[in-house]
Amino acid sequence: GAGVSQSPRYKVAKRGQDVALRCDPISGHVSLFWYQQALGQGPEFLTYFQNEAQLDKSGLPSDRFFAERPEGSVSTLKIQRTQQEDSAVYLCASSLLAGGPGETQYFGPGTRLLVL
Amino acid sequence: GQNIDQPTEMTATEGAIVQINCTYQTSGFNGLFWYQQHAGEAPTFLSYNVLDGLEEKGRFSSFLSRSKGYSYLLLKELQMKDSASYLCAVDQAGTALIFGKGTTLSVSS
Secondary structure, eight states: OOSSSESSSSSETTOOEEEEEEEETTTTTTTEEEOOOOOOOOOOEEEEEETEEEOTTOOOOSEEEEEEOOTTSOOEEESSOOGGGGGGEEEEEESSSSSSOOOOOOEEOOOOEOOO | EEEEEOOOOEEHHHHHOEHHHHHHEEEOOOOOEEEEOOTTTTOOOEEEEEEEEEEEEETTTEEEETTTTTEEEESHHHHGGEEEEEEEEEEESSSSSOOOOOEHHHHHO
16 A cells, blocks of 8 residues: 555553554655554654664653564554553654655554553 | 644634644744644645745645744635644654644534
8 A cells, every 4th residue: 555554443452451553654664653642632752763773762651662663664562551541542654764854754544542 | 841832623614714823832943744634534744834934735825934933724715625633743853743732623514
């Protein structure tokens, strides 16, 4: 496909479960971003990869959140021991180049996570 | 600190013109983006401004004043399909975007 894809689109987890969210960026895109979007809010930055290197993880809310992009393409966001406050839409975005002013980020449809 | 403000909700009728304002205070500035997001869907790119002035693209235009920390998105000839959330986002350092909370626009017939 031509766009960013994410799976699963919906995930229901019981409190305390671990979850893994997958992002397939646009082929050839160097940069990959994860954002968290709570209901009625704008997306909030979680972490940024340039190829396989995680250059910024300052937005990860706790050490229960972990992201990887081992081969510089597909990325996985893992949340351990999920809590109710983790319920949100997790958006992935990619951009062609290695950051820089004006680089357009292309977003996937998101994974809607509900923690019960 | 950093702050991006935009109205929470706006309403308009088909065929009308609407202006969605965004003010920002950020520690860095590498440009401002506008995205459109329909409910349950991905944000899609609308515009990017880094220099002062107006950028026109079909029915949509975006304006930036860096000295005032102000931008607006202008939508002309509104259509029902324009009902969506409009997100203002500042590129602070060339990587992560800082988003406002979004403005939900409802277009009625």
